[in-house]
Every structure is written in C-alpha cells, then in structure tokens.
Amino acid sequence: MPSGLDRLLALPRFADDPAGAYRPGLDRVRALLGAMGDPHRAAPVVHVGGTNGKGSTASFVAAIATASGRRVGLLTSPTLLHPAEMARVDGVPQVEAFGAAADRWMEEAAAVGSSFFEAAVALAFVVFSQAEVDLAVVEVGLGGVEDATAVVDPAVTIVTSVGLDHTDVLGATRPEIARVKAGIAAPGVPFLHAVEGAETVAALEEEARRRGGVPERVRETVRLATEAEGLVIETERQSYGPVALGLPGAHQAWNAALAVRAVESLGLGVAGEAVERGLRDVVALAGLRGRSEAWVGDPRLVLDVAHNADGLRAALAAVAVPPGGRLHVLLGMMADKAIAEVADALRGVRIQTVPLDTPRALSAAALAARLRSAGLGDVTEAGGVADAIGAFREAAGAADRLLVTGSHRTVAEALRAFEDGAV
Incomplete structure (x- = not known):
C-alpha cells in the first residue's frame, strides 16, 4: 500500500499540471482542515504574498522570531528536495512529522478532492499544531484571494511586490494583479507592502481597505540607509543595525524592512539584537535555500x-x-x-x-x-x-x-x- 507521502506526491501539482492543480476556492482545504480539527488556528499567522520576494520576506520574519526565542513554523513553496520543506520549524523541515501526518490524513485529502498544494498546506498546519509553534509564517502559493493559504485568520499581512507573472490566471496588468494579491487583507489587520507604481499602489490599497485591512507602505514609513557595516532600518519605533543581511542583493533591503515592521506590528516586544541576528542569520535560522x-x-x-x-x-x-x-x-x-x-x-x-x-x-x-x-x-x-x-x-x-x-x-x-x- 502506498505511503501517505506517495499519495500526496501523486496529486496534481502546479509545476506539472497547472490546469489540474489550480482550482480556485477554499471549500476543499477548509473541509480538510475541519476534519483535522482546524490546526491553522493554533497559532498567530503572518501571511505573506507578492510576485517576488515573498519567500525571502517570510524567511526574514521567521528568522527574527526564532532569534527572539520563539518556536516558529514556516510554510513556503514550491519545495526543492522534499515536501516537508513546506513545514519547517525553527528552520528545520519536519520530515518525520510531515510523513506521519500524510499517513494519517491523505485518505481525507483524497476524499475532498485536494490538489497537492491544498493537501500539503493542511499537513503543514498539522505539523505546526503538533509542534506547538508560537507563530506561523505562511507564504501565499499563487495570487491571494483564493489561494489555499487564505484560510488563515492573519495577525499581519504582507504584499512584497506586484509584477507581471501568472498573467493567465491573475490578470493582464499590475493593477489587476494587485487586487488579487490584496485579497489576503483582513479586517482591522495591518496590511504592509513595498509595492511600486502609483496605479498599482492605488489598486492594492483600495482593495485592501475594501476588505477592512489597514494599509502601510513601508517605503513611506521606514527609512533605509547603507553604511560600511551594513543596512540601517529606521522605523517610527526604533533604529536597527547596521547589519549585513544574510541574503545578498539590494532588493532584499525592503524585504527586510517589511519583516521588521511585521514583527513590530505583532507586538511581540522583540529586542533589537534579535531583529539584527534574524536578518543576518536568516539562511540558518529559516532554512532558506535557493536565494542567491x-x-x-x-x-x-x-x-x-x-x-x-x-x-x-x-x-x-x-x-x-x-x-x-x-x-x-x-x-x-x-x-x-x-x-x-x-x-x-x-x-x-x-x-x-x-x-x-x-x-x-x-x-x-x-x-x-x-x-x-x-x-x-x-x-x-x-x-x-x-x-x-x-x-x-x-x-x-x-x-x-x-x-x-x-x-x-x-x-x-x-x-x-x-x-x-x-x-
């Protein structure tokens, strides 16, 4: 009899079968999570979307929280070597726990007609619940409003950027895509973004407000400076750094700023030293691969x-x-x-x-x-x-x-x- 992991890998995957794997709507994943006891509600969630930079930003958030001594679940996709990369705790893929969850729940996943991504997201939340994480950082798979991760009740939402990708399903223009990505906004919840372009920003923030979110464009509320020792991030609350970011490239500066504001918005009281360590040691603390x-x-x-x-x-x-x-x-x-x-x-x-x-x-x-x-x-x-x-x-x-x-x-x-x- 095939293992739960084998049954998971046999489900439609977007990388191989977009038409079979991309089925908008949350009914299937909600039904599966309901059968599991709603593990996605076990810890506060930071929900991170965007065309580019969302995996890096999610990893910065997770690394900062881990550096502060908290137990952190991190869900990013696609995976590189193993599906359990979607269920990392303090940077470590939970291979055994993910496999055990698949053995337990894949029959129910098949019964509700889950795609690979829907089932893997639900299994990751089971792993996080069993690990009793203090915080879950969840990257959107595709789009926002009808992505399987949109079942969460977020404490903070983030959109890193809006670009022209997956235009066949998300829209032909940046403003159109922005409205889809703003679908993760939640009533009364901070909606942080670093999006550029006046029309795109207007569309993003209009949709976020329509959904009750509280938009903040960090390019306007955060000041960045580059010094010989690294990046300085100055928010309205505190100045951090200089710190040499653990991910190279000038584009990572605003990803780091988004992460810092997310942690501040959570109200966790994270010390500046933990913020700087998380930004510096993000690869080790978050288990991030394949970013420069x-x-x-x-x-x-x-x-x-x-x-x-x-x-x-x-x-x-x-x-x-x-x-x-x-x-x-x-x-x-x-x-x-x-x-x-x-x-x-x-x-x-x-x-x-x-x-x-x-x-x-x-x-x-x-x-x-x-x-x-x-x-x-x-x-x-x-x-x-x-x-x-x-x-x-x-x-x-x-x-x-x-x-x-x-x-x-x-x-x-x-x-x-x-x-x-x-x-």
Missing part, C-alpha cells in the same frame, strides 16, 4: 529560484563578478513565462538553456529559440543541468560566475545533482 545561494565549496556557482523578469534582474544584480570574469546563466523555464521580458533582463550575459523534467517546461531548444527571436545572440543549449554545470566547472576561469536560475525546478535539479555526486 553560493554553491558549497565553489563560489563560482550561484543558485537562485528567480522565475520572471523582475526576479531575474534582482538575481543578476546580486551576483558579484570579479574583474576579468564573465557572468554565465544556466536557464530552465516554464512555458507560461513572458520570455520577451526575460530576454530583456538577460541582455549582456552568456546563456545556456536546459530542459526540465516537467511537461510544463519549455525544452532547451524552444527556450533558446524564443530568446534568440527576442534579440539575444549568445545562447546555446545544454543536455541537462548536471552536464552544463560540469562543463562550466571544467572550462570557466576563476573569476567567472554561473547563475543557475529560471525556476525552482532548475535549482532543484542542481541540488539533486550535487547530492548524487553527479557534479
């Missing part, structure tokens, strides 16, 4: 799960290429991405395209052809992620850098190749 992650033992390789034009621009900017070096990009992407905008973000770098093991992805040849048709000339095709990394390590100079990116799947295949000793 330098390959172990080989700083020439960097892994980043950026999967749209805005995310790729930020990922590229975060890679420090020494004098005399050249930046190479190993790129695998899904077919629903705006490749013309991606091409614009990638101008000036050497690109190798790779196939990904999912029917939703573009083949290496198709991706390369679309990049070339968008005006990029330095594009070649590789047979696979492991082969391409191996070839780079043999041929590249010490100052060259390889950014492995374009999808969670691209990064996951690189990590698996490393674990298997293939590279």
